[in-house]
Amino acid sequence: MNAWLSVRERFWSFINKIFGKKKVKIGLYGPPNVGKTTLANKIIKDWTGEELNGISNIPHETRRVLRKKDITINADRSSLKLDIVDTPGLATKLDYHDFLKYDLSEDEAKNRAKEAAEGVIEAIRWLDDLDGVLLIMDSTENPYTQVNITIIGNIEARKLPLLIVANKIDLSDAKPSKIMEAFPQHTVIPISALKGENIEMLYKSIYNHFR
Amino acid sequence: MPHKCTRCGRVYDDGDVQILKGCSFCGGKKFYYINTKNEIRDLLSNIDIDNLDTRKKNFKKSIIDDREIESIKIIDDGLYQLDLDILMRRDEIIIEKKDGSYALYIPSLFKNINIKKR
Numbered sequence: 655m656n657a658w659l660s661v662r663e664r665f666w667s668f669i670n671k672i673f674g675k676k677k678v679k680i681g682l683y684g685p686p687n688v689g690k691t692t693l694a695n696k697i698i699k700d701w702t703g704e705e706l707n708g709i710s711n712i713p714h715e716t717r718r719v720l721r722k723k724d725i726t727i728n729a730d731r732s733s734l735k736l737d738i739v740d741t742p743g744l745a746t747k748l749d750y751h752d753f754l755k756y757d758l759s760e761d762e763a764k765n766r767a768k769e770a771a772e773g774v775i776e777a778i779r780w781l782d783d784l785d786g787v788l789l790i791m792d793s794t795e796n797p798y799t800q801v802n803i804t805i806i807g808n809i810e811a812r813k814l815p816l817l818i819v820a821n822k823i824d825l826s827d828a829k830p831s832k833i834m835e836a837f838p839q840h841t842v843i844p845i846s847a848l849k850g851e852n853i854e855m856l857y858k859s860i861y862n863h864f865r
Numbered sequence: 866m867p868h869k870c871t872r873c874g875r876v877y878d879d880g881d882v883q884i885l886k887g888c889s890f891c892g893g894k895k896f897y898y899i900n901t902k903n904e905i906r907d908l909l910s911n912i913d914i915d916n917l918d919t920r921k922k923n924f925k926k927s928i929i930d931d932r933e934i935e936s937i938k939i940i941d942d943g944l945y946q947l948d949l950d951i952l953m954r955r956d957e958i959i960i961e962k963k964d965g966s967y968a969l970y971i972p973s974l975f976k977n978i979n980i981k982k983r
Binding site for chain 1: 887946947948954
């Protein structure tokens, strides 16, 4: 039995060497409220048919790392198996006052800030365990932020494959070209995770970039 | 004369290849000369001799700030300041509590804990 396993492992290792990886772990990173969970849900729904919750207008809705394993995406007559790791929004400052305007009590808001801080640490720890990163940005916001520049610098230093996703292109004030100008050294894919706009191009890019 | 990128402010030495290729940080193609003589003249004219003591204090403070080691600062309940760069670069997590004391966390305690599998 062990001999058979060993032969099988060697066979797949040989196949992977020739045709590239067949399973990759991709992390969805970015500042809060840029649509990371919306995109994770879109990918999971498109390729598994499952519905996932956990989206709201309140920043830091995702405060724990969530992982969905074995999502197979197909492109160009070939397929790629993904583990999608949806992470909490990365921020440099967490202030419970920001949550009070969303009708949360003071205790709830303070607890949310604490959990969000824990979530940031957990998200960063996960970087050690990934094969690639989708960095999500809001096309209606200025891309030259400390968070974006720090994440990109660190991912480049780790030599992790990176795709930048310029989300929310369905909004009238979206300017994905600003993100392209800001980070010309990386591929930027403009999409709307909510409306599904240009999502096929993103799937093709994921397949080409991370396999 | 050194050249400064007009977009991100990164400075390159005279004759640096990146000036021809574009800024290695932001990709910007526009640079301007930095006239060091003018810069020194501006710097000198800005020194306020009457308030040297305050300047000294500010200088000391800036040195202390540069040596900050904490990855997370708890300013108050529900108020946190996170240094993403330190958190991403270092394995250890140093937390400055609101009373000024520090707590050091062993990274293995945080690694991949409580992963909710869907």
